[in-house]
Amino acid sequence: MLYREAGQFKTNYTSDQAVFPILQDRIGIFIILAIAFVVIPRTGNDFILNAVMIPFLIFALASIGLNLLTGYTGQLSLGTGAFMGVGAYACYKLTTIFPDVNIIIWIIASGFFSAATGVVFGLPAVRIKGFYLAIATLAAQFFLEWCFTRIPWIYNYNVSAAIEVPQRELFGIIVTGPRATAETRYYIVLAIVVAMTWIASNIVHGRIGRTWMAVRDMDIAAELMGIRLLPTKLLAFAVSSFYCGVSGAMMVFLWYGGAESTVFNINQSFTILFMIIIGGLGSLLGSFLGAALIYILPIILRFVPPEFGIPLHAATVEHITFMLVGALIVLFLIAEPAGLARLWQIGKQKLRVWPFPY
Amino acid sequence: MRAPGGPDVAVGDVLLAVENVSLSFGGVKAVSDVSFDIRKGEIRAIIGPNGAGKTSMLNVINGFYQPQQGRITFKGEAHSKMRPHEAAIGGIARTFQNVALFRGMTALDNIMAGRTLKMHSNFFWQMLRYGPAMREEVEHRQRVEEIIDFLKIQEIRRVPVGRLPYGLQKRVELGRALAMEPELLLLDEPMAGMNLEEKEDMSRFVLDANDYYGTTIALIEHDMGVVMDLSDRVVVLDHGIKIADGAPAEVKSNQAVIDAYLGVAH
Amino acid sequence: MGPLYQIFIDPFVQMGTAPDLFVQTLWEGMVGGMLYALIALGFVLIFKASGVFNFAQGIMVVFAALTLVGLYNVGVPAFLALGLTIAVMFGLAFAVERVVLRPLVNQPDIILFMATFGLTYFLIGAGEFVFGGDPKVMITEQLYLPKGAVTYKVLGGIISVQKLDVAAAVIASVMVAGLAVFFSKTRIGRALRAVADSHAAALSVGISLEQIWVTVWFAAGLVALVTGIFWGARSDVSFALDVIALKALPVLILGGLTSIPGAIVGGLIIGIGEKMWEFYWGPLIGGGTDAWFAYVIALVFLLFKPQGLFGEKIIERV
Numbered sequence: 019m020l021y022r023e024a025g026q027f028k029t030n031y032t033s034d035q036a037v038f039p040i041l042q043d044r045i046g047i048f049i050i051l052a053i054a055f056v057v058i059p060r061t062g063n064d065f066i067l068n069a070v071m072i073p074f075l076i077f078a079l080a081s082i083g084l085n086l087l088t089g090y091t092g093q094l095s096l097g098t099g100a101f102m103g104v105g106a107y108a109c110y111k112l113t114t115i116f117p118d119v120n121i122i123i124w125i126i127a128s129g130f131f132s133a134a135t136g137v138v139f140g141l142p143a144v145r146i147k148g149f150y151l152a153i154a155t156l157a158a159q160f161f162l163e164w165c166f167t168r169i170p171w172i173y174n175y176n177v178s179a180a181i182e183v184p185q186r187e188l189f190g191i192i193v194t195g196p197r198a199t200a201e202t203r204y205y206i207v208l209a210i211v212v213a214m215t216w217i218a219s220n221i222v223h224g225r226i227g228r229t230w231m232a233v234r235d236m237d238i239a240a241e242l243m244g245i246r247l248l249p250t251k252l253l254a255f256a257v258s259s260f261y262c263g264v265s266g267a268m269m270v271f272l273w274y275g276g277a278e279s280t281v282f283n284i285n286q287s288f289t290i291l292f293m294i295i296i297g298g299l300g301s302l303l304g305s306f307l308g309a310a311l312i313y314i315l316p317i318i319l320r321f322v323p324p325e326f327g328i329p330l331h332a333a334t335v336e337h338i339t340f341m342l343v344g345a346l347i348v349l350f351l352i353a354e355p356a357g358l359a360r361l362w363q364i365g366k367q368k369l370r371v372w373p374f375p376y
Numbered sequence: 377m378r379a380p381g382g383p384d385v386a387v388g389d390v391l392l393a394v395e396n397v398s399l400s401f402g403g404v405k406a407v408s409d410v411s412f413d414i415r416k417g418e419i420r421a422i423i424g425p426n427g428a429g430k431t432s433m434l435n436v437i438n439g440f441y442q443p444q445q446g447r448i449t450f451k452g453e454a455h456s457k458m459r460p461h462e463a464a465i466g467g468i469a470r471t472f473q474n475v476a477l478f479r480g481m482t483a484l485d486n487i488m489a490g491r492t493l494k495m496h497s498n499f500f501w502q503m504l505r506y507g508p509a510m511r512e513e514v515e516h517r518q519r520v521e522e523i524i525d526f527l528k529i530q531e532i533r534r535v536p537v538g539r540l541p542y543g544l545q546k547r548v549e550l551g552r553a554l555a556m557e558p559e560l561l562l563l564d565e566p567m568a569g570m571n572l573e574e575k576e577d578m579s580r581f582v583l584d585a586n587d588y589y590g591t592t593i594a595l596i597e598h599d600m601g602v603v604m605d606l607s608d609r610v611v612v613l614d615h616g617i618k619i620a621d622g623a624p625a626e627v628k629s630n631q632a633v634i635d636a637y638l639g640v641a642h
Numbered sequence: 643m644g645p646l647y648q649i650f651i652d653p654f655v656q657m658g659t660a661p662d663l664f665v666q667t668l669w670e671g672m673v674g675g676m677l678y679a680l681i682a683l684g685f686v687l688i689f690k691a692s693g694v695f696n697f698a699q700g701i702m703v704v705f706a707a708l709t710l711v712g713l714y715n716v717g718v719p720a721f722l723a724l725g726l727t728i729a730v731m732f733g734l735a736f737a738v739e740r741v742v743l744r745p746l747v748n749q750p751d752i753i754l755f756m757a758t759f760g761l762t763y764f765l766i767g768a769g770e771f772v773f774g775g776d777p778k779v780m781i782t783e784q785l786y787l788p789k790g791a792v793t794y795k796v797l798g799g800i801i802s803v804q805k806l807d808v809a810a811a812v813i814a815s816v817m818v819a820g821l822a823v824f825f826s827k828t829r830i831g832r833a834l835r836a837v838a839d840s841h842a843a844a845l846s847v848g849i850s851l852e853q854i855w856v857t858v859w860f861a862a863g864l865v866a867l868v869t870g871i872f873w874g875a876r877s878d879v880s881f882a883l884d885v886i887a888l889k890a891l892p893v894l895i896l897g898g899l900t901s902i903p904g905a906i907v908g909g910l911i912i913g914i915g916e917k918m919w920e921f922y923w924g925p926l927i928g929g930g931t932d933a934w935f936a937y938v939i940a941l942v943f944l945l946f947k948p949q950g951l952f953g954e955k956i957i958e959r960v
Contacts, residue, residue, distance in 0.1 A: 030514075031513075031514045031517045031518065031521075032510065032514050034517075035510075035513055035514065035517060037505075094752060094755075094756075142941060142944060142945055145944070145945055145948070146944045146945070146948065148751065148752050148755075149695060149751065149752060149755045150895070150944055150948060152755070153891050153892070153895060153937070153940055153941075153944065154940070154941050154944050156888060156891065156937045156940075157934065157937035157938050157940065157941040159937075160933050160934035160937050161934040161937070161938065163933070163934075164930060164931070164933050164934050167930070168927070168928035168929065168930055169928070217503045217504075219505075220502065220503055220504060220505035220509075221502055221503060221505075223505065224502050224505055224509055224513060225492060225495045225497070225502065225509075225512070225513075226499070226502050228481065228485055228488060228489045228492070229489070229492060231478060231480050231481050231485075232478050232481075232489050232492075234478075234480065235477075235478035235479050235480050235481065236476050236477070236478055236479075238440070238460075238476065239472065239476035239477075239478070240478075240489075241460040241461060241464070242438065242460050242463070242464055242469070242470055243464060243489055243490055243492050243493065243552075243556065244461055244464035244465055244492060244493035244556075245461075245489075245492055246461055253499075284888070288759065288763070291756075291759070292759075292760070292763075295756055295760075300480060333770075333775055334771070336767075336770075337767045337768075337770040337771040337775065338767065338771065339767070340763050340764065340766050340767025340770070341763075341764050341767030341768050341771065342767075343760070343763055343764075343767075344760045344761060344762065344763035344764025344765070344766075344767060345760070345764050346760070347756070347757065347759065347760025347761075347763070347764075348741075348742050348757050348760040348761060348764070351746065351749070351753055351756060351757045351760065352742075352745045352746060352757070355749070355753060
């Protein structure tokens with residue numbers, strides 16, 4: 019009875035084209051944002067913010083990035099980790115060369131460096147498709163990873179090739195570096211992620227989103243509509259890498275506080291890919307759901323079994339995580355290839371007709 | 377698009393001319409030295425037994441295949457190599473034998489995709505979904521709704537096309553092609569797989585598109601009844617060669633055409 | 643010496659003035675390349691028979707090695723362990739086909755490909771869970787594989803060749819030759835080629851797909867085991883995703899996905915290429931270039947000759 023559109027008539031196309039035309043959905047989004055901005059910082063402790071919420075949001079942003087490229091445009095990429103790394107190292111260089119500029123500006127600007135890299139490594143997409151493109155993106159992944167450790171200028175000639183985040187302030191509040199509080203960092207990450215999600219949503223609901231999906235579904239027919247494949251694919255690579263780059267910069271500056279290049283390796287690429295497969299390819303909500311599931315799973319495994327008296331080694335937790343994630347991937351691809359997002363939609367459908375079964 | 381109640385379109389000058397086109401794949405000659413023209417405002421049928429090269433011919437006109445010989449003259453301009461993008465900008469739209477809809481999208485989005493060439497708002501406004509971007513969405517949505525009304529597919533607007541029955545998918549595909557406001561519409565077996573009722577509906581839509589929108593139509597079709605009823609002129613291909621060209625009644629009684637269909641060796 | 647000289651002239655000068663080093667590097671490259679080729683071979687076999695690109699094939703190699711060592715470490719005699727391992731690999735291939743590949747048979751290829759990623763991660767987790775994550779030592783002595791090196795004084799210098807590597811080269815060559823003969827001359831081999839072309843057509847002439855798949859899994863399992871033994875003997879047995887599973891991909895691009903000789907040639911080219919590149923040009927740019935050389939070569943091939951050196955040309959029909 020709760021979730022019904024009855025009585026909600028749209029009298030013009032503008033309101034019909036809205037992203038959330040149903041009132042209950044709009045209320046739902048409002049509630050979620052209220053929880054995120056108000057409730058969680060008040061009630062959560064540092065651990066919840068540092069180990070759960072901040073990384074969840076960062077991974078969700080990277081997932082959105084990859085989803086735009088792979089889920090919406092159909093270009094399979096295994097270079098996500100490297101593109102995140104480009105953002106992180108770009109931000110590092112920018113802020114060490116220009117320490118007086120607002121760090122938020124540099125975090126966003128680093129996205130442009132990632133985007134440029136994405137466009138360069140996306141050029142092969144003009145000729146290569148599907149699983150062959152995935153292999154081509156491996157060249158990007160391994161080459162860029164190599165750059166992160168073998169080009170000393172990138173890590174300011176640090177002996178260990180690792181980078182440490184310098185302290186930066188915003189309006190007098192410390193936002194990066196070891197003395198920045200979890201709450202401060204959380205608000206910044208939340209604000210950036212919410213804003214960029216809103217932008218991503220606008221893009222995919224409009225002409226560009228349709229163009230991307232057309233290229234994904236049937237590029238031959240898309241060409242017929244006058245859609246030019248190369249600019250469309252390159253735009254997808256650019257926007258996607260931008261999102262991954264910002265995510266990477268936030269990962270280093272607002273979460274870890276430092277990095278070695280192994281953070282942005284092939285495993286990171288696979289992790290994000292698994293997040294969007296399970297969450298739902300071609301769905302922004304799915305990006306969030308997938309990031310939540312895959313990121314929270316090992317945390318649950320680490321803390322829940324001991325409550326029941328089954329202690330698990332850290333290594334065992336990792337092994338079991340791999341097994342569970344792998345199994346979930348196979349399971350979802352067999353049973354529900356559209357992922358958690360589709361399950362959510364089905365749930366809403368049932369809610370629409372509740373208490374009737376159909 | 378024409379205002380409703382406009383006059384029947386008078387058949388006019390040559391809109392597209394195929395001149396001595398030959399196309400081969402590897403060793404196989406799909407089309408050999410074929411020439412014919414399509415006049416503005418007419419409905420031109422391209423028929424022939426299976427494997428005659430009809431779809432290949434459409435693909436050449438579209439720009440998917442580049443012929444080894446010959447050229448296409450469209451709106452007075454000769455192209456020895458047409459690209460799909462150029463064809464689209466020039467005003468050629470097309471439907472496919474095996475329904476090439478975008479399966480991940482709803483019927484409405486598929487048809488809106490047909491409006492892509494006419495939408496120009498830049499990336500900045502797209503990011504905000506405001507101002508020029510939103511105005512464009514609404515304006516083109518209105519146009520698309522006219523097509524949806526025309527094709528009577530209002531109820532299935534928001535249904536993902538993968539879930540639609542075959543007949544409705546073909547209609548959506550036609551809608552998507554019409555959304556491009558094409559001057560020349562290429563239909564590849566639009567009635568394939570349909571029952572009598574669906575064929576009658578589709579025939580009505582094809583005729584109305586020609587009358588109401590003034591669109592020139594070239595269609596490949598196997599159903600002789602449809603061809604006779606709908607088309608102004610017919611061109612017949614067999615084994616890649618043109619064997620007849622003229623009004624439906626002429627072509628129907630042409631011995632070479634009858635032989636080709638009966639499989640008489642020649 | 644200017645940079646142009648350093649890039650275009652000097653490496654060749656080095657090759658000429660120290661030919662023993664050149665041959666040594668060449669040999670090391672060949673051995674590495676041969677192992678890549680064997681991994682790629684497993685992929686090609688499965689792909690030819692079922693049309694599925696099973697990304698997890700690389701992990702099968704590790705799994706085979708782990709099982710062998712694991713069985714031996716709990717007391718099973720070496721050669722019995724060998725036989726049991728083949729049985730386990732066979733069972734694993736069977737399980738993978740039933741549980742993962744068969745339910746996805748009508749899905750687009752890219753979905754299947756991604757499912758094999760998931761499978762790979764599952765096997766990594768399961769393998770580490772069952773056998774423990776620490777590196778293990780391959781039981782080379784117990785299998786009567788030779789140890790130690792032989793040095794030759796040649797070309798004005800010294801070349802050192804591991805006897806194990808020679809044994810690996812010999813056994814691998816015999817295996818490949820055997821497979822090549824099997825597939826071109828025997829009835830089952832011909833049937834496999836028919837199946838690779840078209841399942842439906844093969845079925846209609848009475849070829850039993852089950853029989854083909856059984857044969858292929860056995861062959862792929864055997865290849866995985868041999869590869870696992872030699873690879874594990876050269877470096878410890880542990881999961882290193884990038885090296886094992888992923889390096890085979892550029893090899894397949896070079897050689898073509900459906901060609902057995904292609905896998906060999908591709909493997910050798912990649913193996914020799916990356917060693918040479920790293921040894922002679924690597925120092926100019928900081929070293930460690932073997933991490934990406936193979937993939938960049940694959941990228942070049944994908945842009946200009948996507949079917950590889952031996953594969954079939956891909957024509958897209960509308």
